[in-house]
Amino acid sequence: MRKSLIFMMAVLMCMPMFAGSKSKAKKDTEHFRYEIECAGNGTQGTYLIKVWSYSKNKNVATDQCKKNAVHGVIFKGFTGGNGCVAQRPLVQRAGAEMEYKEYFDLFFSDKGEYYKYVSVTSAPTEIVKVGKEYKVGMIVAVQKDELRRALEQAGIIRGLNSGF
DSSP: OHHHHHHHHHHHHHHHHHHHHHHHHHHHHSSOOEEEEEEEOOSTTOEEEEEEEEESSHHHHHHHHHHHHHHIIIIIOBBOBTTBOOBOOSOOSTTHHHHTHHHHHHHTSTTOGGGGGEEEOSSOSEEEEETTEEEEEEEEEEOHHHHHHHHHHTTSSOOTTSOO
């Protein structure tokens, strides 16, 4: 009985250490901070994107690349090059991210709905130490047509056939 009580106390004392590391990763990626550009032509209905994410932990930055790529397609768009034409963001209305904050908080939560619209096409292509952080670059595919459809169904953007 006494041994199990001591073991239980040790586990409870260690829990903040594990919780702290998870919240630290969340803090590193709380504000979307990334760079995005076209990496080439994807298959019909997809964008092939190179995205760089920043974090003090290179594994966290690697995980964030997928989330950042989808965020970039929705809110930033990206420049042309590499045989691609520049693309405007799917959501072009200023303040839409804050207006639909509840939706996007859930959408971009860990393993949230965003995960359905992105796939990794390669391992990280670049890992660079920048000061105290890592800058991780990787190429991902974003299913833009499906993503657009989901945003239309949620009422965030208007359909392409809805007129001007």
